[in-house]
Amino acid sequence: MLRFLVRRVLGAVLILFVISAVTFFLFFALPSDPARLSCGKGCTPELLATIHHNLGIDRPLPEQYWSFLTGIFAGRDFDGQWCSAPCLGFSFVNHQPVLDTLLNRFPATLSVALGAAALMLTVGVGLGLIAALRRGKTVDKVSMAACLVGASVQIYFFGIIARYLLVDELQWLPQPGYTSPFAAPGAWFGGMVLPWITLTVVNAATYARYTRSSMVDTLGEDYVRTARAKGLSSWGVYIRHAWRGAMTPVVTTFGIDLGLFLGGALITETTFNIHGIGKLAVDSVANSDLPMIMGTVLVAATAMVLASIAVDACYAVIDPRVRLR
Amino acid sequence: MTPPSVQSGPFLSVRDLQVRFATEDGVVRAVDGLSFDLRRGQTLGIVGESGSGKSVTSLAVLGMHDRSRTTVTGRVTFDGTELIDATEKQLQSLRGNRIAMIFQDPLTALSPYYTIGAQIAETYRRHTGASRSAARARAVDLLGRVGIAAPGRRADDYPHEFSGGMRQRAMIAMSLVCDPDLLIADEPTTALDVTVQAQILDLLGDLQREFDTAIILITHDLGVVANTAHEVLVMYAGRAVEHGATQQVLTRPRHPYTEGLLRSVPRLHSDVDEPLVPIPGSPPSLLAVPAGCPFHPRCAHRERVPGDDCVTRRPALAEVGHAAACHLPEEPREVLAQQHLQP
Secondary structure (H helix, E strand, O other): OHHHHHHHHHHHHHHHHHHHHHHHHHHHHOOOOHHHHHHOOOOOHHHHHHHHHHHOOOOOHHHHHHHHHHHHHHOEEEOOEEEOOOOOOEOOOOOOEHHHHHHHHHHHHHHHHHHHHHHHHHHHHHHHHHHHHOOOOHHHHHHHHHHHHHHHOOHHHHHHHHHHHHHHHOOOOOOOOOOOOOOOHHHHHHHHHHHHHHHHHHHHHHHHHHHHHHHHHHHOOHHHHHHHHOOOOHHHHHHHHHHHHHHHHHHHHHHHHHHHHHOOOHHHHHHOOOOOHHHHHHHHHHOOOHHHHHHHHHHHHHHHHHHHHHHHHHHHHHOOOOOOO | OOOOOHHHOOOEEEEEEEEEEEEOOEEEEEEEEEEEEEOOOOEEEEEOOOOOOHHHHHHHHOOOOOOOOEEEEEEEEEOOEEOOOOOHHHHHHHEOOOEEEEOOOHHHHOOOOOOHHHHHHHHHHHHHOOOHHHHHHHHHHHHHHOOOOOHHHHOOOOHHHOOHHHHHHHHHHHHHOOOOOEEEEEOOOOOOOHHHHHHHHHHHHHHHHHHOOEEEEEEOOHHHHHHHOOEEEEEEOOEEEEEEEHHHHHHOOOOHHHHHHHHOOOOOOOOOOOOOOOOOOOOOOOOOOOOOOOOHHHOOOHHHOOOOHHHHOOOOOOOOOOEEOOOOOHHHHHHHHHOOOOO
């Protein structure tokens, strides 16, 4: 177990290093110049060069990347302003420390991610289980058809329609948005309901379909027949024996989705104007804000690699034949 | 005059069992009019090729067929209880408790996700409501009785940590945990190698004597039946074609199909260059079972039957004694038997 963790964490660091390097160099491959934005209308070549110098992007790329890396581990000096480790630099746009902004934005993303993940897992797996147990019956056909519809709509379509109907017209839900759950739990919940429902409608179909097909396969397994021959109730057979075996593909997909959500649900956050990591990423790309882009990419990548480690650990918990090394 | 007691009759009685599946290609008559009796402490061997209806019979007895697409008719009486129209609840309380099953491949038949001990204890707790610790103690006790060394430690192992033979022992321990009156063993030794096969069959015999369990032993292997079963029922295309005491059926077969099966089994005492004689052709599709005697297209003795009875008339199987469902007159049938008198 320890060996597994050490190995996977080292692997994760390597992956993050590669991703950050690729992002960094890709940014400079873009034709856009981050200095243009702050240079404004009366821009002269001299002024542009000064801004380049101030942003530190006039130096050779490898040198810049090296400064970025050392900043993370040892802190970094920005023209007399000390940024202590782990330092991700200052935003090109509002000159705030990137790390502070990320930490400030993360709770909103976390709220969207955890709530949506819990809801879509419950709805998706629940529908899949029911469909599998009643396969060929009306419940099965109706829920699978509903899943097809759910999987086909887009967040920015469903989200906006739902917002118009439920918030603006019927006024059943408050305006979506993030408030701190510690300051105002009710407002936090109300503001999160619509994003959760939207992400669930769009994603639950995958879980329902995986659960259904995986359950149908598992119900045909010999050990499920044995469970019935032991005289277990239908519930005991389905839940204790069949479901356990059917969970693996669901866990795999769930790990990936949770990783994606924690890295910022780009479209959802933009659609509902929630100031999380996802919206931050979209905004910083639009503003050519390199340090902020690096920060959001690192958050997303970290969420992804941690989720994949968690998925592998879950396999071992579910299936005793899997050994972690 | 005392009323006839239920106990005095056969312990398991199957009469005219019919199992039909609806498929896209038509109706499959998997079991077509099967009847047999079984007494306590006795072993009935059901023999036949794949698709002859052996396994379907055992699943239908326990009501474990897919009810949405299977029709089961006939009567199955187990110790006075009618099983065919029993509710799922009634069947659940019998399964694993009074009627237990052992399956062919213990690796796939045991759940990979729970320890051996937990799987055995689960059956016991389900039917007795015993405490966790009592159920575990019972599981360990049974693992010891089926010959697993250090059962207290091995109970915490998962099936993949057991060898094939040990898994089947564990499966047997699981089936015996509630002292069942009837054990249905569906090809219990087919997935095992020969030396382990013999050990498992011996074990079943020992346990049968100890618990006075009735056993239905389903197999395609006449060798397995020869050493363990008191009676043999030979199935072909969903029907019983021969039924009798094991010794009689194996030494004086009365049905050409049984004779064919016996000829295709290698014998230790026969000359090495004496060829094995397979039965020509292959078993019929259960969607289109031949009219008359279902075995007639493959039968070597058809010419000996006068007229066209084999093609038009379905031979009946007498319900008593050593019976065969065949139109052959007695005289040529004696000849059939003579060929097998020499071992």
